[in-house]
Amino acid sequence: MEPAFGEVNQLGGVFVNGRPLPNAIRLRIVELAQLGIRPCDISRQLRVSHGCVSKILARYNETGSILPGAIGGSKPRVTTPTVVKHIRTYKQRDPGIFAWEIRDRLLADGVCDKFNLPSVSSISRILRNKIGNLSQQSQYESGKQAPHPPPQPTIPYNHLYSYPASKVPTPPGMPTLPGHMMHRIWPSSHSVTDILGIRSITEQQISDSPPFCSAKLEEWSAINRSNFPASSSPLVNGTDKAHLEPEAKYTQMPNGLPTVNSYVTAPSIPPYHHPTQVSPYMGYSATTSAYVTGPTWQLASGSALSPHSCDITTPLAFKSMAANRDSIHPVTASAL
DNA sequence: GACGTCACGGTTGAC
């Protein structure tokens, strides 16, 4: 279960260990870099570690994508029903065929490519386990009606992020979303981006941001792990679904939309004062700038820019309070 | 001081 609040790094920024930065922040990093702001300044400004800034920019330069990689899961199976079907066919035609020959034919026939070509051992296993009594089965089937159509090709890897609405908890105080909305918010109902309400951010960014960013953002909705292997899609090295389908499940500021493009130049950032009060949601509120913890920022326009646009109402220290968060913040705890 | 790299502890999701 993902914590409702994160930890504070040395720069005063809030992060959730193990989870990627919100896309808005990632986008902001790239934007600032494109504006010629030095990584060290970006790091200070967004209160993200310079290692992270470096990593994100390096990835962007390398792949053109600001997206984090795919977290968790396994590589897609190569022994899809289609592949098994072809293996069966090859075996039927030539019962003495070797596994390595089947492998070559799968490749030659275009059934597989070099990325999803099963290993010889996999083919042998298929022959042993799934096509072991092929001859008997064929005889049996031949005496009957046409065999059932083979299973449909393997469902694309996480092809659909639908999720039973009943399995998506609705935090207390949050309206229950209709089923069709659940498709938008799954899978990571507790992700950082959830808390941040990134969808709104990114949607606004699409309209606000330079074309290069919009293009990248538009890709998000179309990407999932079916893009394995990563090398076949240089633009995106896999993608954490949670970042593709961010949601406004948790906190999205009621007045709405974030102001991602509001940033200040590094010199305007006052010295960091360790926050003494943080909201469980403060680190990932619905504004990019608000993501950053620390003192109030001063916009170039002179208007105060709270580092966390949501009001800080619940006194919480981060790690030290983690053990007690259930008792201290029962609403949050129950929402998790 | 800026920056690239890496170990670390953490999360995630398929199997």
Add this chain to the structure above:
DNA sequence: GCGTCAACCGTGACG
């Protein structure tokens, strides 16, 4: 339902 595994994450320290 749970454990394992291998992917990823950002931080923080080091050079």
